[in-house]
Amino acid sequence: MTSFRKAVEARDPEAMAATLAENVVFRSPVAFKPYPGKAITAAILRGVLRVFEDFRYVRELSGGEGRDHALVFEARIGDTRVEGCDFLHFDADGLIDEFTVMVRPLSAAQALSEAMAAQFDRIQREAIN
Numbered sequence: 206m207t208s209f210r211k212a213v214e215a216r217d218p219e220a221m222a223a224t225l226a227e228n229v230v231f232r233s234p235v236a237f238k239p240y241p242g243k244a245i246t247a248a249i250l251r252g253v254l255r256v257f258e259d260f261r262y263v264r265e266l267s268g269g270e271g272r273d274h275a276l277v278f279e280a281r282i283g284d285t286r287v288e289g290c291d292f293l294h295f296d297a298d299g300l301i302d303e304f305t306v307m308v309r310p311l312s313a314a315q316a317l318s319e320a321m322a323a324q325f326d327r328i329q330r331e332a333i334n
Contacts, residue, residue: 207224209293225247271295274295276290276293
């Protein structure tokens with residue numbers, strides 16, 4: 206089990222941030238442009254903790270000599286069920302340098318987009334502080 210998974214399951218945003226490389230690139234399931242950097246990625250992940258309810262990982266896959274992991278999850282946003290996957294790539298130091306999220310179905314992606322849009326001013330402030 207990855208240290209990131211343990212941190213998420215503990216709902217520990219500081220431990221989650223500690224697994225990120227300074228040059229991490231986050232790719233959102235609902236925004237086209239990537240978000241480069243540890244500060245914004247950590248702030249987005251804190252926002253996700255606020256948005257997702259009943260979050261749990263249901264499967265973990267790995268490959269690429271242990272540097273690539275896929276963490277399949279289930280969650281809720283209000284009454285909308287979300288299924289998704291966190292695709293993580295780890296650098297030579299064991300820190301996440303690529304983080305891509307996919308979600309389904311379309312109704313879940315729309316609910317996530319709306320919920321995160323409502324959080325985004327706070328996320329941007331947190332990334333600066």
